[in-house]
Amino acid sequence: MPSRTWLIPVAAAVGIALLISGINPHERSTWLMEVAPVLAVFPLLIVTGRRFPLTSLLYLLIAAHAAILILGGAYTYARVPLGAWVQEWLDLSRNPYDKLGHLAQGLVPALAARELFVRREVVRGRSWIGVLAVAVALSVSLLYELVEWAAALMLGQGADAFLGMQGDPWDTQSDMGMALLGALCAVVLLAGIHDRQLARMSRPVSHGEAG
Secondary structure (H helix, E strand, O other), X not given: OOOOOOHHHHHHHHHHHHHHHOOOOOOHHHHHHHHHHHHHHHHHHHHHOOOOOOOHHHHHHHHHHHHXXXXXXXXXXXXXXXXXXXXXXXXXXXXXXXXXXXXXXXXXXXHHHXXXXXXXXXXXXXXXXXXXXXXXXXXXXXXXXXXXXXXXXXXXXXXHHXXXXXOOOOHHHHHHHHHHHHHHHHHHHOHHHHHHHHHHHOXXXXXXXXX
8 A cells, every 4th residue: 555644735725724813704604614624524534544545636625625614614615815806806706615515515525436436346236336436426516405404494684695696596506517527527537536546445556656
């Protein structure tokens, strides 16, 4: 298995970003709801890292998704400067940063499901693995939309920043559409490099791979 020493600085960077984002976020309650997946997943990765390490590709994408969530939590999605710049550049009616989050929300769970299905030999036939990985990603997206709906019912206007609809009546549909696009990217565009990394994990580390 290839060396994973680079994971330490990556994890440290995510942890530092999380701490900084929590010092003075735009809305504390929104920050907590947005970074909740990071707070839940990263300890789990640490606990299971030795017994069931993931591919480098999946670790990097999880870190990137965490960064997206952390930035969105710090500013709220409608106020993220990067999205505001894209909004102005493309003359959009809303800040599109949340769509990047939903793209990652489809891509990362799909790749994680694909990795689990391949390594545990849950499904026979690679075509079905891709289909089920996309289904898992869409289920995660649906669950997230239900959480947003519940937050809207319980918090009313207090959930506006978390919902990030920005006046778009088709926000839920476009969110799930972006998640579907991300999932398809995972099982189609990234399948080749993912398979190569999965194959490398099953053989010993050579001197050229060490470090």
